Amino acid sequence: MHDLNEVLELLKKVKPDVDFTVENSLISDGILDSLDIVNIITEIEQQFHITVSPDKIDPDNFESAKAILNLLS
Numbered sequence: 001m002h003d004l005n006e007v008l009e010l011l012k013k014v015k016p017d018v019d020f021t022v023e024n025s026l027i028s029d030g031i032l033d034s035l036d037i038v039n040i041i042t043e044i045e046q047q048f049h050i051t052v053s054p055d056k057i058d059p060d061n062f063e064s065a066k067a068i069l070n071l072l073s
Contacts, residue, residue, distance in 0.1 A: 002048060002072045007065050010047055014039045020065045027059040037062055048072065 011020045018031055026032045032040075040062065041052045052071070061071045 002069060004065060004069055006047075007069045007072070010043050011040065011065060011068070013043060024064045024066075027063050032062060040068070044068075044072070 008020050011018070014036055015032065018026075020026075023029070023031060037057070041057065044050065044052055050072070056071055061067055
């Protein structure tokens with residue numbers, strides 16, 4: 001089981017200038033772009049030793065740290 005702190009640390013690696021604890025519209029507000037999503041997926045797969053299936057690559061799954069945590073569940 002993964003926790004929110006692990007996800008926050010992972011996100012900070014990809015985009016260190018964003019406060020992911022307060023942002024809830026990462027895609028809608030243009031904070032993350034498609035390259036950031038690819039980098040996040042790569043980090044998830046390497047750090048957590050899982051594969052993110054293509055059907056899970058949906059903008060709603062990357063809107064917030066909590067949404068990404070739910071993706072890992």
